[in-house]
Amino acid sequence: MHFNAPSYPKQWFDTKSAGTPVVILTGMGCSYEEWYEVIQSLRPAHRILSFHRHSWKEGDGIHRTGHAIQQLQTLLSGSNVDEPILLIGHSYGGLIAQEFTKLFPERIKGLILVDSTSVDLHELDALDTPVLDAVSSDAAWQALCRDYAIKTKEQLKQLLQPVLTGAQKRLPQAVQDALVDFQTEPDLYAMMDSEVEHWKTDAARIRTGPFPDVPLIVIGRDPELSIQDGINDGLPEDELRQVEETWHRLVLRQATLTKQADFITATGAGHAIHLDRPDLVISAVTKLDVT
Numbered sequence: 001m002h003f004n005a006p007s008y009p010k011q012w013f014d015t016k017s018a019g020t021p022v023v024i025l026t027g028m029g030c031s032y033e034e035w036y037e038v039i040q041s042l043r044p045a046h047r048i049l050s051f052h053r054h055s056w057k058e059g060d061g062i063h064r065t066g067h068a069i070q071q072l073q074t075l076l077s078g079s080n081v082d083e084p085i086l087l088i089g090h091s092y093g094g095l096i097a098q099e100f101t102k103l104f105p106e107r108i109k110g111l112i113l114v115d116s117t118s119v120d121l122h123e124l125d126a127l128d129t130p131v132l133d134a135v136s137s138d139a140a141w142q143a144l145c146r147d148y149a150i151k152t153k154e155q156l157k158q159l160l161q162p163v164l165t166g167a168q169k170r171l172p173q174a175v176q177d178a179l180v181d182f183q184t185e186p187d188l189y190a191m192m193d194s195e196v197e198h199w200k201t202d203a204a205r206i207r208t209g210p211f212p213d214v215p216l217i218v219i220g221r222d223p224e225l226s227i228q229d230g231i232n233d234g235l236p237e238d239e240l241r242q243v244e245e246t247w248h249r250l251v252l253r254q255a256t257l258t259k260q261a262d263f264i265t266a267t268g269a270g271h272a273i274h275l276d277r278p279d280l281v282i283s284a285v286t287k288l289d290v291t
Helices: 034-044 065-078 094-105 119-128 130-136 138-149 154-161 173-181 186-206 223-232 237-254 279-288
Strands: 010-016 020-025 046-051 085-090 108-114 216-222 261-266
Touching: 020 034, 020 065, 020 094, 034 046, 034 173, 034 279, 046 065, 065 186, 085 094, 085 173, 085 279, 094 108, 094 186, 108 279, 119 186, 119 237, 130 138, 130 237, 138 154, 138 186, 216 223, 216 237, 216 279, 223 237, 261 279
Parallel strands: 020 046, 020 085, 085 108, 108 216, 216 261
Antiparallel strands: 010 046
16 A cells, blocks of 8 residues: 655655545654555545654654654645544544644644553553563563664565565554564654653643633553453463553543543554544544534
8 A cells, every 4th residue: 555645755744635624643663654544535535634743853863742743734834734633542642632732722623542551651650560560661662662773674574584464464464464573663663662752751741721612532452352461472361450450541541632522442452443443443534524
């Protein structure tokens, strides 16, 4: 699948189709190629835009939410998008989306947060989860990213032996190939190291001040499914329950950001709701486009 028109920089895509612009801010380490089903369903009536944050070379090499907002502004101006947009933020992309909405509420027709990182993510640090911390703490993740960032693309290919999830394997072969290639980009891991380094500081900044009263739909993952997936991976159930209960509470809290908010639990979906339940994202866009 090729989203980019030849005249467009590689770092972003624009379907250039008619209709309300829908901008997708992807999660950390995620490609917009994963959104294939959502994009194909929406593009007949919407203009879909997105970008890969790690492929933008300008700036000081530090990737924070503010840097991503500059990229988004460049995307919108470079694509001549002047009207209000429907903004979708998944995971870390949701943190970026919340800051952009606070800074530029006049540019938002509607906001969709898909299992979004919370501005209160520091609350996860208070949990007693030593086993999970050993494999997924910020420090452990950054150390891994820094190691990957100094390797070549070919070295990463040999080291990671990229594999796709079951949901990703349902996508067209060209999309699968692009996703495998995406996982072997050293710049991707350098970016993630920087994003994790600063995300709690950025979250604290975004948390301050009122949130504009824009139409909002918050979609959270299925806690029980996520717990069972973790158990199947050999992780302790008590720690998994602590994390999922806290994560669910933080995501649910996002539905109090505005007076025009709805909350949806994506039954049968893990963190990658756009892959497991694309229908929920599509229906959210459709609902906000008529409000």
